[in-house]
Amino acid sequence: MKLAEISIKRPSLVIVLFTILTLGGLLSYSMMGYELIPKFETNMVTISTVYPGASPAEVETSVTRKIEDAVGSLENVKKVESSSYESLSVIMVQLNTGADVNYALNDAQRKVNAILADLPDDADPPSLQKFSLDDLPIMTLSISSDKLNNKDLYDLLDKKIEPIFSRVNGVAQVDLVGGQEREIQVSLDEKKMQGYGLAIADVQQAILSSNLDFPTGALKTRTSRSTIRLSGKYRSVQEMNNLVVSNKDGAQVRLSDIATVFDTQKDVEKVARYNQNSTILLQVKKQSDANAVSVSEAIQKTIANVQDNYKTQGIKINIVDDTTDFTLEAADHVIFDLFLAIILVAVVMLLFLHNIRNAFIVMVSIPMSLIATVIGMYLMGYTLNLMSLLGLSLVVGILVDDAIVVLENVYRHMEMGKSRIRAAYDGASEIGFTVTAITLVIVVVFLPIAMSSGLVSDILAQFCVTVVIATLFSLLASFTIIPWLSSRYGKLVHLTGKNPFEKFILWFEKQLEKFTHWITGILEWALKSTLRRVMTVIVTFIILISSFMLVAFGFIGGEFFPKMDRGQFLVQMELPKDASVEKTNQVTLAVEKYLRNDKDVVDMITTVGQQSSGFGGAQATLYQSEIQVILVDKSERNESTDIKSAKIKRALEEKFTGVEFKTAPIGLMGADNAPIEMVVTAQDNETANKEANRILELLKKVPGSVDAELSTDSGNPEVQVNIDRDKMASLGLNLSSVGQTMQTAFSGNTDGKFRAGEYEYDINIRFGDANRQSIDDVRNLMFTNPKGEQVRLSQFC
Numbered sequence: 001m002k003l004a005e006i007s008i009k010r011p012s013l014v015i016v017l018f019t020i021l022t023l024g025g026l027l028s029y030s031m032m033g034y035e036l037i038p039k040f041e042t043n044m045v046t047i048s049t050v051y052p053g054a055s056p057a058e059v060e061t062s063v064t065r066k067i068e069d070a071v072g073s074l075e076n077v078k079k080v081e082s083s084s085y086e087s088l089s090v091i092m093v094q095l096n097t098g099a100d101v102n103y104a105l106n107d108a109q110r111k112v113n114a115i116l117a118d119l120p121d122d123a124d125p126p127s128l129q130k131f132s133l134d135d136l137p138i139m140t141l142s143i144s145s146d147k148l149n150n151k152d153l154y155d156l157l158d159k160k161i162e163p164i165f166s167r168v169n170g171v172a173q174v175d176l177v178g179g180q181e182r183e184i185q186v187s188l189d190e191k192k193m194q195g196y197g198l199a200i201a202d203v204q205q206a207i208l209s210s211n212l213d214f215p216t217g218a219l220k221t222r223t224s225r226s227t228i229r230l231s232g233k234y235r236s237v238q239e240m241n242n243l244v245v246s247n248k249d250g251a252q253v254r255l256s257d258i259a260t261v262f263d264t265q266k267d268v269e270k271v272a273r274y275n276q277n278s279t280i281l282l283q284v285k286k287q288s289d290a291n292a293v294s295v296s297e298a299i300q301k302t303i304a305n306v307q308d309n310y311k312t313q314g315i316k317i318n319i320v321d322d323t324t325d326f327t328l329e330a331a332d333h334v335i336f337d338l339f340l341a342i343i344l345v346a347v348v349m350l351l352f353l354h355n356i357r358n359a360f361i362v363m364v365s366i367p368m369s370l371i372a373t374v375i376g377m378y379l380m381g382y383t384l385n386l387m388s389l390l391g392l393s394l395v396v397g398i399l400v401d402d403a404i405v406v407l408e409n410v411y412r413h414m415e416m417g418k419s420r421i422r423a424a425y426d427g428a429s430e431i432g433f434t435v436t437a438i439t440l441v442i443v444v445v446f447l448p449i450a451m452s453s454g455l456v457s458d459i460l461a462q463f464c465v466t467v468v469i470a471t472l473f474s475l476l477a478s479f480t481i482i483p484w485l486s487s488r489y490g491k492l493v494h495l496t497g498k499n500p501f502e503k504f505i506l507w508f509e510k511q512l513e514k515f516t517h518w519i520t521g522i523l524e525w526a527l528k529s530t531l532r533r534v535m536t537v538i539v540t541f542i543i544l545i546s547s548f549m550l551v552a553f554g555f556i557g558g559e560f561f562p563k564m565d566r567g568q569f570l571v572q573m574e575l576p577k578d579a580s581v582e583k584t585n586q587v588t589l590a591v592e593k594y595l596r597n598d599k600d601v602v603d604m605i606t607t608v609g610q611q612s613s614g615f616g617g618a619q620a621t622l623y624q625s626e627i628q629v630i631l632v633d634k635s636e637r638n639e640s641t642d643i644k645s646a647k648i649k650r651a652l653e654e655k656f657t658g659v660e661f662k663t664a665p666i667g668l669m670g671a672d673n674a675p676i677e678m679v680v681t682a683q684d685n686e687t688a689n690k691e692a693n694r695i696l697e698l699l700k701k702v703p704g705s706v707d708a709e710l711s712t713d714s715g716n717p718e719v720q721v722n723i724d725r726d727k728m729a730s731l732g733l734n735l736s737s738v739g740q741t742m743q744t745a746f747s748g749n750t751d752g753k754f755r756a757g758e759y760e761y762d763i764n765i766r767f768g769d770a771n772r773q774s775i776d777d778v779r780n781l782m783f784t785n786p787k788g789e790q791v792r793l794s795q796f797c
Contacts, residue, residue, distance in 0.1 A: 139295075
């Protein structure tokens with residue numbers, strides 16, 4: 001074989017080659033990033049549309065169905081699923097295996113843009129995205145201050161600190177959870193307005209028209225030009241209070257006469273806590289091409305700088321969750337297993353090759369092949385993750401196969417009396433084809449998996465390609481390093497038992513020989529007669545079939561990813577739908593207090609008014625909350641996270657009545673939510689719901705099933721206002737003005753902006769809390785028709 005001949009005659013070439021490969025491998029390793037699992041994309045496109053204030057039925061009719069019709073004609077669509085919530089439409093388009101998700105995303109965007117004019121004017125533009133693990137936060141920070149109030153703290157975070165973290169290299173998005181934005185609230189008093197004969201529309205028009213800032217022209221001379229600007233923006237809350245909103249019959253009515261103006265925060269919709277202390281959470285998401293570990297390190301440096309720069313404001317930043325810790329820990333475990341495998345292989349080589357010299361010649365091929373493999377991984381754009389590192393660990397045993405075969409054949413030729421050089425050449429040349437065939441068999445097993453398409457291929461590709469590259473490098477080492485070292489340092493060894501090492505090897509050989517004789521005896525017994533041979537075949541066949549039956553009958557389960565005990569789980573709570581965020585917060589505080597008494601609980605990250613959903617999303621609902629529970633290390637507790645979370649769920653259900661609880665352990669891809677989903681279709685919603693409820697009761701009786709629930713839900717409590725159009729028209733009103741007035745009164749109007757320095761904040765005009773509590777407040781809402789007459793809502797509803 002020419003390659004072996006060159007290695008023997010010109011060893012400097014081999015030394016230079018593997019020196020370059022070693023240096024290149026070490027350099028590549030230093031440039032590679034860490035990830036938990038390889039990057040992959042699901043064949044799904046999600047379309048989300050916010051339609052503020054709309055009921056689920058209105059969302060389905062006005063938004064969901066129109067978008068469904070538009071994207072239904074996309075290429076390679078497997079199925080389209082949709083969900084309509086209050087104020088939110090979510091459509092999931094699942095594509096066929098092998099479809100180009102990026103192309104489908106662009107095509108879906110084009111089709112959605114074509115129907116934008118058909119969607120309601122109040123609906124936000126649809127948001128399209130594909131799912132990626134990069135959509136999940138890699139870090140969660142808790143930010144608090146012992147010197148700032150909640151309003152000033154949120155304002156500082158939103159305007160100053162959050163942009164600092166957003167500019168960190170590799171950061172894609174930073175989200176604030178908890179706290180509320182500054183807002184100027186104009187709380188109207190309905191009775192005072194009626195006393196002055198004012199309607200909401202009149203006050204709203206007066207406030208907005210008196211808050212203007214625009215150029216009105218210019219002064220020109222032969223040498224200069226100056227712009228004339230009308231500066232009419234509100235400068236303070238006091239200026240707003242003094243605003244004249246009406247001047248009837250010479251009597252001025254100021255805003256302070258009919259309303260109270262507050263410089264405060266928006267209504268509380270989300271509450272965040274860390275270990276039962278109020279905080280604002282900052283969630284960091286990385287860019288798709290960024291390395292999570294590098295981003296985490298950069299964020300930690302930024303934290304130190306921010307705390308130093310804002311020391312006078314008392315800013316304190318804690319890292320409450322960092323997914324890269326688990327990534328590095330998992331990688332360290334695999335790397336430890338890799339070195340352990342190398343040591344075990346070295347021991348085995350020493351026992352079977354009888355001397356350290358022979359074992360060393362074989363073992364040299366392992367680091368050479370592994371380090372060189374890293375070059376291929378880097379050039380392929382791979383990262384150091386569980387799959388690629390697992391491939392390196394698995395291939396350790398394979399790497400020495402070729403080397404052992406070549407070395408043993410070289411020694412066989414040396415025993416024939418040949419010189420080391422001749423034996424090295426003849427031994428490598430004689431079995432070159434055989435060793436190549438053995439290696440290629442391994443390659444053809446793993447390579448097709450990497451070349452296939454689909455989600456499984458995306459995850460296993462790095463594992464398979466790593467094994468292939470390492471195996472090919474081991475073949476190169478067996479035809480270069482092994483012949484070269486054998487020709488220089490090979491030596492026949494005859495064990496005499498003159499030292500403890502040789503005595504141990506001779507003892508091991510005797511034990512191995514006894515084991516071989518025992519196995520041989522079993523084979524001789526099994527093959528001695530025709531009856532025994534038939535019985536052996538039958539028993540072997542029964543064992544084979546039984547092994548398959550273990551899988552078929554569920555004794556051996558199946559999962560997409562193996563469960564990993566990360567020591568974290570979610571406690572999700574749902575109260576009755578009429579519960580306010582204050583009530584939800586009260587119950588959540590009690591649950592936190594209960595969990596704190598558990599000795600295994602280390603940290604708790606709480607969000608009230610928000611709950612995690614599939615694909616890393618989160619749904620905002622006032623009656624739901626969530627606690628992320630972080631446990632002590634598994635070596636310090638007696639139960640797994642799965643068992644611990646299940647026990648806590650049962651205990652919470654017994655202690656807190658009227659609250660629905662769910663617990664979900666956090667695994668490789670986030671919280672482990674429902675793994676099985678059944679879809680019920682029918683001609684109408686009533687039939688589908690009836691059949692779904694029947695199936696739900698059957699599923700609850702299945703052994704092992706927990707938390708079976710429907711995706712549909714009962715609607716939120718609402719007050720419907722039915723208009724008598726004839727009466728409304730006779731009173732000089734129209735539906736548009738009535739709807740806008742009602743929306744301003746009970747929801748608020750934020751068209752106006754209050755400027756403070758370089759920033760602007762919403763001016764929210766609406767009824768005060770006392771005028772937004774009962775149905776009578778709705779009935780007594782006053783309108784002003786074109787004739788200046790005041791009309792109550794109850795007069796035409």
